[in-house]
Amino acid sequence: MHSSGTLRILPRFFADAGPRIPGVGFAVASSHEGPPVAVTDEERQLARTMPQPRRGDFLIGRSALHRAARAAGLSTGPVLCDGPRPRLPGGIAASISHSRGIAVAVAGPADRYPALGVDLELTELPLRAAHLVLGEPERPLLGPARTAARRLLTLYSAKEAAFKALSPLTGPALRGLRDLRLTPDGAGYLARAAGHPERSARVSVRELPQGGALCWALAHP
Template identity: 40%
Template sequence: MGLAEFHPAFCQPFERYPPLLQACACYGLRFNPALFEQTDFTRCDIAPVTGNAKRQSEYLAGRLCARQGLFEVIGEYQAPPRSSGGMPLWPHGARGSISHSHGRAAAVVGPASRWRALGLDLEPCLPVARALRLAPSILTPSERAHLAALTSAKEQAFFVTLSFSLKESLFKALYPLCLTRFYFQHAQIVDYRQGKATVRLLCDLPGFAAQSLLSGQFLRQDQFVLTLVAIAAEPA
C-alpha cells in the first residue's frame, strides 16, 4: 500500500507537526464525527471497534495518524491494532502514542532503537473559569502556588491545561512500562518554557523512583495544547 490510499470524508488532510523529538514523526488531523460512515473502516483497511459514531471516528482518525507516522519512521503502512487492555500494539521496531480530543486526532511514532516509550496528549485550552475549578484536582500544592503567582488569567488557564496534558502524557509513557496506575498528584511540573518542560515523579513506580525527572515537550496549536513525554531507550 502507499500513502495515496483512501482518505475518509470525515477527516481533513494530515498536518505534519514540527518535530518534537529526533527521528520521530508526529501527524494530526481534524475530523467531523457527523460525517463518519461504518464503511470507512473497511475502506481504510483498519479493523473496526465497537461504540457510537463519536468513539469510532476518534479511533479511526487516531489510527490513520499512527499509520502515517509508521510509514515515515519504519516504512510499514499499517495501523497498530488494539490490545485487550485498550492500548495500541506497536509493530516491532517502533514506539508511539495516539491522542484525540474534540474533533482532533494526533499520533507520534519513533524508532524503538531511540525511544523506550512515548506518551502523547492533545487537549483543548481550558476556559479560565473551568481551569480554576479543576485546578485543585490536577495541581500539587507547589503547582497551586505557582498558579496563584501568575498575574494573567489566560496564563493561569494555560498552566492548568498544560499540567493536565503533560501528566496525561507522562501516564501514557510510563504505564506500558510499569503497569502501575498513578494520578495527577503523583507528578509535578518543575519547569516549562519555550516548548520544553520538566516533570518530577512524586511516587515510586517499578523501574522509576520518586523524584525522577522526565523531559517533556509542548506545542500550542490554535486553541489546543499538544504535549509529549519520551523515555529514551537504554544504551545497547
C-alpha cells in the same frame, strides 16, 4: 473554544508546531478530511463494534498513527487494542491523542525511544479541577489568576503526555496525573514519577491559536 473554521485550520498549523525529534514521526488526521483512508481493514472491522463518537476517534487516531509511523520509516500493520491502549507491534513506540475531531500521533523505533507520549487538548478545563491535576507544590505553576485557566489546560496536557510516556516503564505504580510532578525546564517541563525518581520524561509544549495545547513527552532511558 474553537469554531469549526479554526478546527479545519489547526491540522495545517500542526505541520510547523509538531515535534522535531530525530527518528520520530509526527502526524495529524482530522474528521474534516472525510472518511479516514490510512487505516487497515482489520481496524475498520474493529471500529464497527464501537459506538460513536468512539468509532470516529479510533479511526482518525489510527490514521494519524500510520502516517506518523511512515514518517519515521516504520511499518505497523493493523494496530488493534489492548484495553484502552493501542496494541503496537514489537519494535515500535507510539502514542495517539484526539480532541474534537482531530487526532495526533508520534511513532519511533523502540530500541531508540522506549516510550513516547503525545496529548492534544482543544476543550476548556475549569479551574476548579486544578486539584485533580496538580499536587500542592505545583500550584505556583498556574501563575497569575487572569491566565490560570489556560495554564491549567497546558499543565493537564503536559501531564497526560508524560503519563503516556512513563506508565509503560513504571507499571501500575503510576496511577494518575497527581502521581507526576512537573518542574519547569526551558520551554517545557521535566516530569518525574512519584516513587520512581529514576524515571523522568522531558515534555515539550505548544500552545495553540485561540486556546488549546499540544504536548509531547520523551521518556529518558
